[in-house]
Amino acid sequence: MQQKIIVMIKNFEEPVCDNCALKFNILFKKLTPLQLEILNSTKICSLYEKGTVLYKEGGRSLGVYCIHSGVLKLYKTGIEGKEQIIHFAKTGDVIGYRSAIIGEPACTSVKVLEDSVLCFINTNTLYTLLRENSEFAIDLLNIACKELGWANNYITDIAQKSVKERIAEILLKLKSEFGVDDDGIINIGLTREEIANIVGTATESVIRILSDFKSEKIIELYGRKVKIIDENKLKKNITSY
């Protein structure tokens, strides 16, 4: 029996913290040149292909990941394995810090949605930087607080809004978060099931509601991609507080 082995080599440029565009991002902008050097020499960068599970809920954290490029989803596994997507992470985001900071098992799993170049920073280095540089700690605190604000909003949304409203909202959020291409199509493709797992509903409900929006000429569907053609009408589906 013969096996054909296909080796696919995807190349990626190893990022250097010192001239990484992300150092201008909120988190790393306050690091000193020396600290950037420490970061650069201890970080471990790799390309993670679509579908890879980076880490799982309940697993012990070893550090944080800085997203140089790519898209990932953070989710919890709920009742009967149903996944609840907590949020998406993309270029410039840092994930895994919650678990690294408090030294508890991860509260979410992370899966690569689009090939990603990630820099891993171990907990020791993270803590060294946090202790040495309180501005850095404050910036990470900022990130955590922003996420917390979003989470609080989302609790209210899920608790009070209808499935239709939540889907309308998520479409707008995806648009603002991922942008649109030249044809105005939102730059992320999610399965119907994934959308359901964001807003906390059944796949069939998502299908029906997307199809409603389509027949009301509010959106256009291109497979997994969505184009919003009437943002105002879409917003009218959202009860504002």
Add this chain to the structure above:
Amino acid sequence: MQQKIIVMIKNFEEPVCDNCALKFNILFKKLTPLQLEILNSTKICSLYEKGTVLYKEGGRSLGVYCIHSGVLKLYKTGIEGKEQIIHFAKTGDVIGYRSAIIGEPACTSVKVLEDSVLCFINTNTLYTLLRENSEFAIDLLNIACKELGWANNYITDIAQKSVKERIAEILLKLKSEFGVDDDGIINIGLTREEIANIVGTATESVIRILSDFKSEKIIELYGRKVKIIDENKLKKNITSY
């Protein structure tokens, strides 16, 4: 016409940070004696009576409150004024830091549920301490991360569990958070509507489910207070992941 004016003076002992029991709490334990002194001399303590609204969603934050004693609820105002309770704060908790840190309007309103002695720390002092003492910043980061973990869990709960499960869970959470008195009755009294506003349901649903639990001999009701008499049966109402 005569008016009878009743002046009620409630006394409270002004807390001194240096020997405040809370300094052993996670947040303040890393402050130096000097920093505790700064904290002590700039903080403003007051007694806030039940019913007082400390601050409102959307309002600009001026600092954080350290809870010396008392109970408060943090909530968002959602659709048609329906309140969504995000969480409760009690002795030893610090509230308002999210807004103070990121310099955005508050994302929740806060109301006093039980007379509270609160120490107000203005944003300047907070930032001074954060900058001077990275351990302090790390500890606040810890608090934010814990809250974030809880919020993520709650998103999954609300999205996936039934109202009955959520109520069962909240009763257990209230018990562990507030403890029970000598008769085993949970040390917090909430209206049916407030319970509804925690789990995101209608008041009537809470009434019906509590009454179900009562007739199944799982809980006993004493007005607004609840006694859990069969914790195992209550837990059976919660689907575990």
Add this chain to the structure above:
DNA sequence: CGCACCGTTGATTAAACTCAACCTATGTGG
């Protein structure tokens, strides 16, 4: 080809909300 995964549709069911009425306790003004 056959399998797996995704998307779609229709029919049915179940969960929870809404509405309405009524009860009780508490507090208020006349």
Add this chain to the structure above:
DNA sequence: CCACATAGGTTGAGTTTAATCAACGGTGCG
């Protein structure tokens, strides 16, 4: 003191929303 208003609690009936169940079509892949 009574009359009344207010807020919280309760119950029942009817309706709505969304979940579930089932069947089926399309697509890509080994």
